[in-house]
Amino acid sequence: MPIEPPPTGEEIPAIEIVHLVKEFRILHTGSIKGALSRIWKRPEAVQFTALKDISFTVPHGQTLAIIGRNGSGKSTMLGILARIYRPTSGTVKLNGLGGRPARIAPLLELGAGFQNDLTGFQNVEFYGAVLGMNARQVKDRMAAIVEFAELGEKMDTPLHGWNDGAKLRLGFSIAVHIDPDILLVDEVLAVGDESFQNKCYRMIDDLQHRGKTIVFVSHDLPVVERVANRVLWLNDGVIIQDGDPATVLAAYRASAE
Amino acid sequence: MLEEMQEVWRFRYLLRQFVARELKIRYKNSLFGVLWSVVPLIISVLVYTFLFNNIVGKKIDNYSAYALCGIIPWTFFTTACLDSCQSLLNNYSIMKKVYLPREIIPLSYVVSNGIHLMIGWAFYFTTFYVIWPLVLHIHIPLLPAIVWFPVVLVMECLLVLGLSFWFAALNLYYQDVKYVLQTLFGLLLFLLPILYPAYIHLEGLHRRGMDWAYSLYLCNPIAAMLTGYRESLLQPVGPELWNNTLHKLPWDQLFAPTWTYVVASALTFLILWSGYTFFNSRKWQFVERY
Secondary structure, eight states, X not given: OOOOOOOOTTXXXXXXXXXXXXXXXXXXXXOHHHHHHHHHSOOOOOEEEEEEEEEEEEOTTOEEEEEOSTTSSHHHHHHHHTTSSOOSEEEEEEBOGGGOBOOEEEEOOTTTTOOTTSXXXXXXXXXXXXXXXXXXXXXXXXXXXXXXXXXXXGGGSBGGGOOHHHHHHHHHHHHHHTOOSEEEEESXXXXXXHHHHHHHHHHHHHHHHTTOEEEEEOSOHHHHHHHOSEXXXXXXXXXXXXXXXXXXXXXXXXXXX | OHHHHHXXXXXXXXXXXXXXXXHHHHHTTOSSGGGGGTHHHHHHHHHHXXXXXXXXXXXXXXXXXXXXXXXXXXXXXXXXXXXXXXXXXXXXXXXXXXOOOTTHHHXXXXXXXXXXXXXXXXXXXXXXXXXXXXXXXXXOOOOGGGGGHHHHHHHHHHHHHHHHHHHHHHHHHBXXXXXXXXXXXXXXXXXXXXXXXXXXXXXXXXXXXXXXXHHHHHHSHHHHHHHHHHHHHSOOOOHHHHOTTSOOOOGGGGSOOHHXXXXXXXXXXXXXXXXXXXXXXXXXXTTOOO
């Protein structure tokens, strides 16, 4: 496959985050009765700040890993980048290559977005649409998606007979064929057999070479070492360290002991 | 609001996929496919016609047409409201992971149920304007008022959409909204002019000097919608036939006054506007629950 040279870093970065704060007000869910009783007993507003004044910039072509303990804010960070959460304050700018609007593809954890009652093909249409493809793109890329996922005949059967590995392969295949400017990955690369994992890494290499930006969250430090070229360590919603993988991972490992 | 609507338009392929998914799942592995949106209608009309003719003991010509004319829009109304009420919870995993204009979710359930509504009306017209005249030699006249039929149809869809935005957003915070609705709909089946025309309430209320209550009843958008369908499709039947304690009302009183339709339409637009505004004001907090 011909490889385009990685773009030079002078242009607009892929991700610009300035003074980002994300607070969650813990909403009361429950019943109408509960709501009525709260009129008399007003509870204190429960609020917590998941991200406290975060600023960083990611140039195009970089692969950023976000690490940290549970509850450190890394999933919230990914949610902000996926535009699922609106920032409480601060700005988030996502830019495509050459100043186009960014195409962002989240690689979802197993199950999210898949419809067990639909066949593999129907799921590609549905999931592709969920991830922002239009009818033509789905049609044009169907063959490539099916080929990459190596599912063959299975594609005609409904998903409830599939194993997790097959679903993951299909999900990954759809996500990378969106041709995203920014790929968001949440803890999923560890699933699948070794040959498919190797294929995923090759695909990631390829995306990296084509100047795509990847942000992923992981607890799996060897994967981080293998894939990332920058690591952001979060703790309690604050950036502890931000730098090259070797340095940050060494500090992170030291702190965990 | 305009911006949000443009965003929905940009995601129209996703909307289509949501609707297609609903239809595929509903009809999966089913030999009869589309027939299944008609069979429940036939069964309920048979049941109500039997009850009406044999238990209530009334003989009204073509009662099944009167009943079906209420049951088709009412079935759409209730299923679309209940489906969209539950829609955000059913698609929570998608909402939590991917950006999409979230109003597409309840909207898709209104559209997929709207397709069943169209199938229901197609069934109505073929039954009473093709099968009955040909097979049973019973002719139901086409009224000039049928020109209002598409207007009523559009108003019903707007009303359902507006309510769906309200119910979908509220049900995320109070999960018993759905049960309240189910109970309410069971009650409304008898309170609203679904199985009978609105004007049978007129005389009783008039006798108690409560003409205003009858007008209020007709201003209710659901009652107006049901009455609108019936007036555009069927000749009124004298109230004494529905209930012999009622006397013959003058012909013009069998029709709802125009101004009540105007008020009901205004209320429909108000519900739609407020529902969409409320939904939009909350939609970014939908996934921020712990």
